[in-house]
Amino acid sequence: MSQSRNDLQDRRFGATFRTDSWWTEVLPVIIVFGGFGIYATWRAFQGVSYEFGPYLSPFYSPLIDAEHHWLPAWLSPALLILGAPLGFRTTCYYYRKAYYRAFFLSPPSCAVTGVGAGKYSGERKFPFILQNLHRYFLYLAILFIIILAYDAVKAFFFADGFGVGVGSLVMTVNVVLLSCYTFSCHSLRHIIGGKLDCFSCEVAGGARHKAWKGVSILNERHMLFAWASLVSVGLTDLYIKLLCEGTITDLRLF
Amino acid sequence: MAEATLRVYRGDKDGGGHVDYKVPVAPGMVVLDALHYIQGHQAPDLAVRWNCKAAKCGSCSGEVNGRPKLMCKTRMDDLPLDQPITVNPLKTFPIIKDLVTDVSLNYRINKKIPAFTPRENTDWRMQQDDIDRVQEFRKCIECFLCQNVCHVLRDHQKTEEFGGPRFFVRVAGLDMHPLDSVSRTELLKDELGIGFCNITKCCTEVCPEDIHITDNAIIPLKERVVDDYYDPIMWVIRKLTGKK
Numbered sequence: 001m002s003q004s005r006n007d008l009q010d011r012r013f014g015a016t017f018r019t020d021s022w023w024t025e026v027l028p029v030i031i032v033f034g035g036f037g038i039y040a041t042w043r044a045f046q047g048v049s050y051e052f053g054p055y056l057s058p059f060y061s062p063l064i065d066a067e068h069h070w071l072p073a074w075l076s077p078a079l080l081i082l083g084a085p086l087g088f089r090t091t092c093y094y095y096r097k098a099y100y101r102a103f104f105l106s107p108p109s110c111a112v113t114g115v116g117a118g119k120y121s122g123e124r125k126f127p128f129i130l131q132n133l134h135r136y137f138l139y140l141a142i143l144f145i146i147i148l149a150y151d152a153v154k155a156f157f158f159a160d161g162f163g164v165g166v167g168s169l170v171m172t173v174n175v176v177l178l179s180c181y182t183f184s185c186h187s188l189r190h191i192i193g194g195k196l197d198c199f200s201c202e203v204a205g206g207a208r209h210k211a212w213k214g215v216s217i218l219n220e221r222h223m224l225f226a227w228a229s230l231v232s233v234g235l236t237d238l239y240i241k242l243l244c245e246g247t248i249t250d251l252r253l254f
Numbered sequence: 255m256a257e258a259t260l261r262v263y264r265g266d267k268d269g270g271g272h273v274d275y276k277v278p279v280a281p282g283m284v285v286l287d288a289l290h291y292i293q294g295h296q297a298p299d300l301a302v303r304w305n306c307k308a309a310k311c312g313s314c315s316g317e318v319n320g321r322p323k324l325m326c327k328t329r330m331d332d333l334p335l336d337q338p339i340t341v342n343p344l345k346t347f348p349i350i351k352d353l354v355t356d357v358s359l360n361y362r363i364n365k366k367i368p369a370f371t372p373r374e375n376t377d378w379r380m381q382q383d384d385i386d387r388v389q390e391f392r393k394c395i396e397c398f399l400c401q402n403v404c405h406v407l408r409d410h411q412k413t414e415e416f417g418g419p420r421f422f423v424r425v426a427g428l429d430m431h432p433l434d435s436v437s438r439t440e441l442l443k444d445e446l447g448i449g450f451c452n453i454t455k456c457c458t459e460v461c462p463e464d465i466h467i468t469d470n471a472i473i474p475l476k477e478r479v480v481d482d483y484y485d486p487i488m489w490v491i492r493k494l495t496g497k498k
Contacts (some may be wrong), residue, residue: 008263008270008342011409017320017340093473096453107405110456111320111345120410121451129449132484135477186469190477198432200381209383219469 012196013105015113022109029102032227033095036234037188040082043237047076049244050237054155057237058174062147085144088137093186094226096131135187145182148175164253174229174236181225184218258330260288261338267269268350273297274338279330281355285341286314286325289353301352309462310393312397316353317342319429322460324397344402357398359413363421366445370428373435384432390470391427393463396420400457400467408449416444419457429478439482442475451476 016022043050043059050057051066059078071080089095100106107114123131152175155168184186193212199205203210218225242248256279261272274358275296277288284303293300305311309327319333319340333339347355349450362483363453400419406412425446429438442448457467481488491497 008345012412017317017342018335019319019334019340020321089313093453097455097468100452100454106452107409107454110403110459111317111322111408113409114405117409120406120412120450122406122447122452124447124449128452129484131475132480135480186473187477190474194474195478195481197430197434198384200384201432218311 005221011113011114011117013115014108016109016111017204017244018109018111021210022112025109026102027161029098032230033098033102036230039234040236043241044078045076047078049241050078051145051248052240052243053159053165054157055165055171055240055243055250056151056154057240058148058151058171058178058233059237061144061151075078080226084140088182089133089226089230090139090240091131091134091137092226093134094223134185135191136179138182138191141182141185145179146173152174158252162212165250167250169253170236170239174232177229177232180218181222181229184222184225186219186222189215189219256335258288260285260292262289262292262353264297264300264352265349267349268317269491270349270352272340279335281331284326284451285316285318285323285328285330285333285339288330288339288407289325289341296402301350301354302343303354310395311464312395315344315397315399315402317345317402320405324399324462327462344398344404346404346408347398357401360396360401360418360420361396363417363446364424365390366441367421367425367428368415368436368438368441370431370434371436372433376433378433380432386398386462387430387470388418388427390465391423393402393421393465395463397462399462403456403460405450405454405456406447410450412447412450413445417442417449419450419472421446422448422451423467424467424477426475429475437482439475439479443479443483448472448476448479 040059050060051063056063059082062081064077064080066077071077105115106120123129152168152171155171156162156164158165178234189212192215193199193208196202196208197206199209199212202208243250258279260275260277263275264270264289275292277291286302286307289300289302293302302314304314304326306313307326309324312324314325316323318325318328322343322344325341327446341353343349343353344355345351345355347357347359350356358490389476398420401407404418406416407418422442425438425442428434428436451472453468455468458469461467
């Protein structure tokens with residue numbers, strides 16, 4: 001006999017019999033998500049280096065009162081709009097898993113005791129009960145996809161006419177990845193057809209079943225799209241920032 | 255022949271501890287085979303629940319090196335044999351003896367769920383498109399690994415307020431059935447406490463039947479609860495149309 005019964009029922013933080021490096025699962029989330037959060041906050045408050053030729057940073061699109069006619073000089077235009085994509089990602093079902101594990105340690109990993117034993121209320125109380133508003137952020141996110149798609153098309157029209165620069169491709173890839181992330185959303189999957197119990201009994205049920213199946217295929221890769229689009233938004237902004245500051249030059253392909 | 259050390263929990267509700275057993279490892283051997291070897295050669299009083307040895311009855315759930323697993327599906331050659339392999343009973347449920355736990359909590363939760371209730375004069379023919387979703391949920395073998403790993407039950411012990419993943423799968427199978435006539439969203443919100451679930455997906459990770467518990471059952475049910483209780487536009491639509 002090497003251990004007592006109490007060890008088996010240990011509910012202190014970090015208690016586990018797992019022998020693998022479970023903590024390595026949360027490290028990439030802390031680094032990438034945390035790093036993006038710091039970078040995005042800094043860039044949003046900066047209020048400069050967001051527009052170069054036909055390229056507009058996704059952090060600043062749609063661009064509202066860039067000349068500061070009514071917007072106070074200290075207030076960056078990005079701060080007016082970033083609430084919508086931030087809210088969409090914060091309430092996203094995938095990111096919830098990621099940050100509850102990595103930042104709230106609730107639990108840090110499967111079969112590893114988390115924090116807050118005895119005080120846990122999940123998503124039943126404020127502020128986490130607001131996660132239930134995810135579908136409203138989805139509606140806003142779809143609006144942003146339309147705006148960013150317009151920006152991506154505009155990125156092919158330079159002062160001397162139509163052309164393709166590296167920035168045009170960067171912005172196009174970014175909006176494609178963001179679209180994949182947005183249209184693989186669990187709430188969209190529910191709204192578009194998942195809420196029905198009987199597809200064949202409803203008006204346009206066949207079309208809704210096909211739409212639901214399509215979103216379900218995308219939804220299986222929701223995590224992949226979540227990370228890919230997060231990285232692409234950050235890199236698109238960084239590319240335009242570096243162009244604005246003259247650190248790099250935009251290569252025109254034709 | 256290679257040899258493994260199994261560090262098996264021995265005890266009952268009053269206490270216990272781990273005992274090391276040396277077991278010869280045969281090709282294709284699973285952890286349940288090793289436990290049977292211990293029963294046959296070293297400790298005939300070792301209690302372990304098992305039945306089919308084919309990952310279909312859901313009886314031999316345990317924790318191997320701290321990970322919730324079906325012991326009949328966990329191969330010895332997938333485990334590091336250079337160190338003792340810890341075999342524990344399910345942590346969430348009270349121990350009866352050794353590796354056998356009292357899972358009757360699950361049957362009490364199950365009784366809260368209204369059974370399948372078809373509409374009057376039901377036409378029993380169904381379209382495959384309508385039944386696809388529900389068939390996934392019927393794969394559940396009730397091994398209760400998902401109940402065991404769920405931190406709401408395991409760490410926070412919300413056994414009276416929270417149903418747990420297995421029963422969200424059951425409710426999903428009933429609520430999404432094209433012929434069922436009962437809404438279970440009030441039950442989900444109040445009695446089964448679906449709001450306690452914070453989507454950390456451990457239930458999906460441990461499911462031996464590969465049921466997408468979180469994506470296909472819990473999240474769609476959460477969305478149905480949002481429809482009925484948290485979405486102001488849906489509330490207005492219900493008021494205007496008089497539909498429930």
